[in-house]
Amino acid sequence: MCDCMVCERIEQIKNGKNPYFVRELRTGYVVIGDHQRIKGYTLFLCRQHAEELHFLKPAFRDAFLHEMAVVAEAVYNAFRPDKLNYELLGAGKGLHMHWHIFPRTAGDTPRPGPVWQLGKELSAEEFLPDAAQLEDFRRRLNVELDKLL
Numbered sequence: 723m724c725d726c727m728v729c730e731r732i733e734q735i736k737n738g739k740n741p742y743f744v745r746e747l748r749t750g751y752v753v754i755g756d757h758q759r760i761k762g763y764t765l766f767l768c769r770q771h772a773e774e775l776h777f778l779k780p781a782f783r784d785a786f787l788h789e790m791a792v793v794a795e796a797v798y799n800a801f802r803p804d805k806l807n808y809e810l811l812g813a814g815k816g817l818h819m820h821w822h823i824f825p826r827t828a829g830d831t832p833r834p835g836p837v838w839q840l841g842k843e844l845s846a847e848e849f850l851p852d853a854a855q856l857e858d859f860r861r862r863l864n865v866e867l868d869k870l871l
């Protein structure tokens with residue numbers, strides 16, 4: 723069994739047990755962020771377990787980057803931020819590539835800059851979406867993805 727947090731999430735999607743799941747695309751999966759301190763925070767999980775873009779076959783890599791841009795556009799249209807932040811990070815059991823897409827609005831952090839300055843506040847329990855919010859975000863993202871795909 724693979725010891726990867728992202729593969730685990732994808733397994734849950736395949737088993738119909740991931741309430742954050744929005745849409746399966748050719749190169750990955752669109753999911754809503756676990757915590758919604760930043761409203762509309764969305765992720766795009768790479769279908770392949772790979773840690774770097776250049777580890778992917780070129781055609782798949784290009785399609786993955788293209789689909790990430792489409793997902794980002796859908797997030798933008800669904801949540802109308804001032805600016806999107808795109809991040810491809812990795813740590814611990816989450817080295818498997820996954821894009822963090824944050825719809826940012828002016829003043830959403832104490833200082834201008836990346837959301838990570840919020841530290842534990844980002845994953846505070848009060849920002850766990852409830853079923854109604856998940857349903858709403860899923861619907862909004864799917865409406866926008868339908869227009870773009």
Ligand SMILES: [Zn+2]
Pocket residue numbers: 724726727728729730770771772818
């Ligand atoms: Zn993985």
